[in-house]
Amino acid sequence: MSDTIRMRAMMHDGDVCEVRSLITHIMETGRREDPDTGELVPAHFIQRFWAEHNGRTVMNSYWGPGVAANPLVNFRFSGAASGDTVTLNWVDSEGQEDSASTTIR
Amino acid sequence: MNTIRRMLLKGTAAGAVLAAGVGTGLLTIKNAFAAAWPQNAFASGSDQEDALEALHQRADASTDDRITIEAPDTAENGASVPITVNAAIDDIQSISVFSEKNDVPLVAHYEFLGENHAYVSTRIKMADTGNVTAVVKSGNGLYKASRSVNVPVGGAC
Numbered sequence: 001m002s003d004t005i006r007m008r009a010m011m012h013d014g015d016v017c018e019v020r021s022l023i024t025h026i027m028e029t030g031r032r033e034d035p036d037t038g039e040l041v042p043a044h045f046i047q048r049f050w051a052e053h054n055g056r057t058v059m060n061s062y063w064g065p066g067v068a069a070n071p072l073v074n075f076r077f078s079g080a081a082s083g084d085t086v087t088l089n090w091v092d093s094e095g096q097e098d099s100a101s102t103t104i105r
Numbered sequence: 106m107n108t109i110r111r112m113l114l115k116g117t118a119a120g121a122v123l124a125a126g127v128g129t130g131l132l133t134i135k136n137a138f139a140a141a142w143p144q145n146a147f148a149s150g151s152d153q154e155d156a157l158e159a160l161h162q163r164a165d166a167s168t169d170d171r172i173t174i175e176a177p178d179t180a181e182n183g184a185s186v187p188i189t190v191n192a193a194i195d196d197i198q199s200i201s202v203f204s205e206k207n208d209v210p211l212v213a214h215y216e217f218l219g220e221n222h223a224y225v226s227t228r229i230k231m232a233d234t235g236n237v238t239a240v241v242k243s244g245n246g247l248y249k250a251s252r253s254v255n256v257p258v259g260g261a262c
Contacts, residue, residue, distance in 0.1 A: 029209075
């Protein structure tokens, strides 16, 4: 089980699968001042988030600091069937990463 | 970046110099991990045209009503504004989402394997009242739609 990714994948229409995900991440922009020290909090945000369907990348995204903290991402892709596997992956600006898989319902 | 990584992996003299650069903070190792992240498209102080040039080598997107953006008229909190992009266009290769008043206007760039009717929903930071724009690439075309969102309390961006 992933500590940072909560996801669901379900058939939407025909062979289209809808993936709904919530990721736990601070998404720090690097432009926010620490209220205690007055110093800028270093940037720390997810830079790449991608999805694999049965091992094949079907969606690949690049993010900047403008994605809200604890990101929500819902998207759809085609060519799916119930019972297939969907994997989500992220890598952030510090090289930290996580991934999670689920079965399409 | 791939060249740099190969040099590091092969342990050449140039790689050693680069590794020294990493050690002294001249280069950060995180850049080596995020090899494909389009840094120029996410530059601080850039505008939408700069980002589109960096992503697509062109910036001439035409307004297209097949793209719809769902967003609140007024954001309760600029730190987290829900937006949904639907594009009833065939063979979509990518959707890019912008918030024009942000220091980094490009929020996210999603690539697809030639989807029809691509859909993506997320939550974004908005620094101030302004347009949210989605730019869709399909074939040789760039298409866009915008929607104004009132942001009384901007997010830290």
